[in-house]
Amino acid sequence: MDAFLTATLAVTLAEIGDKTQLLALVLTLRFANKPALVAGILVATLVNHGASAWLGHWLGGVLDATWGQAAMAISFIALGAWLLVPDKPDDENPGFDKYGAFMVALVLFFLAEIGDKTQVATVVLAAEFQSLLWVTLGTTLGMLIANVPVVYLGESLMRRIPMALTQRLAAALFIGLGVIAAGQLLA
Template sequence: MEAFLVSTGIVALAEIGDKTQLLALFLAARWRRPWPIIAGIFVATLVNHGLAGAVGAWLTQVLGPDALRWILGISFIAMAAWMLVPDKLEEAQAGKWRLGVFGTTVLAFFLAEMGDKTQIATVALVARFHDYLAVVAGTTLGMMIANAPAVMLGDRMAHRLPVRLVHAVAALIFACLGVATLLGLFGP
């Protein structure tokens, strides 16, 4: 349960103001059809984080415990620093494909998540908790918690959230996980 809750919370916080949340706002404003957009976000996230989780599980098999502890600790601290860098939506990631609302959302979100904070966090969290299903379910839920309201409420919500504060809290959580991992307070 800890893997699920930590994964959900970290990703939900990390997504506030992230480029994929900006993408959700863009798609909602463009099409004004929230349910196909939300369904597309869910499918893209599940596939993307499922693959990222598989990489995390594989890493636990390939690396020894000491190497994994250092890699994870440093990765969590790097994620903390990355959380403090604002994201921007690039027009190319906004999607200009003719796949309809659902198809465009799936493709745009899948591509936007490649190498994104939450994808890398999913790799690290699976490696840390050794619980593929709980982490992927948690990171997927965290994405939905952050992005579904963005789609439903649109631009009005984005301007009311204290994005810097939310990112600072997420960065603090990542930093604490990194330091605790490096100190060996819990195993990778």
Template structure:
């Protein structure tokens, strides 16, 4: 259960994420095998740090509180997905050794990214580091592999907003269901539920108003101009 849940959540979190865009950019410039291996190494290290942090949380904080925080974080991931990401300087190392360029760029891009935070939350929720680590790593490889395979061919045909909104809605469902399971019964009255949904609608509207348009990284622009 921990493995499959982690896999699904990270695949959803990666859809339209800056690291998936980074995979498309590097695939346009380097061999796809090099890009995949670089992503794999960077993700293994980055998500290992995340599951260690998440696993030790339950030693200091009661499990119920951790589960509530994890469920709430999934709703935040949905809002984050709608708002979108911006590529900053992660793609500027295009001129260096391909493998290490990909490893370093992906490791830095994942620091503090929603997929890393999702890994921390999942490790805290399930309290099983190994299946969460393997699940999130596999999810990253699937999502970024899809980005490599179809990004350059179909990137102009698949509306980015459709992908992001579908992923965000699934995050909402899992987050709300997790809160329903974890919160004490006195907080689960119909007025409280209706109020929670109302606040979520307002936050979704605000996130959509702040939605960021992401420009293709430099490697993709250079490749397309060849």
């Protein structure tokens, strides 16, 4: 259960102000079919984070315990530092409107997550907790918690969320997890 809760909280906070959240905002302004957008985000995240969690789970099982613990500690701290760098939106004119809200959200969210902070976080969390299912479900729920309100409430919600604060909280969470992992290594 720790894997699920940690993954949910970490990705929810990391996703605030992320490029995929900005993508959700752009898509919600383009498409009226909000349930289709949410379904596309859900499927894209399950596939992307499922593969990422599998990779992390595999890496966690392959690495020597000491080296694995050190790599996880460094990864958590590096990811926390990376979260302090704000994202910039990519080109927001995808030209895929003819494929419908579900397909556009599915393809764009899947592609936007490749190499993104939350994908890296999923790999690291799965390696740390060695729980493919709970990390995938937690990171997916975190993506939905952060993005579904944007889909339904759009721009008015984005003006009320202090992005800098949530990015700092997410950074502190990952750095804290890294420090704990390093402390366990040294103990």
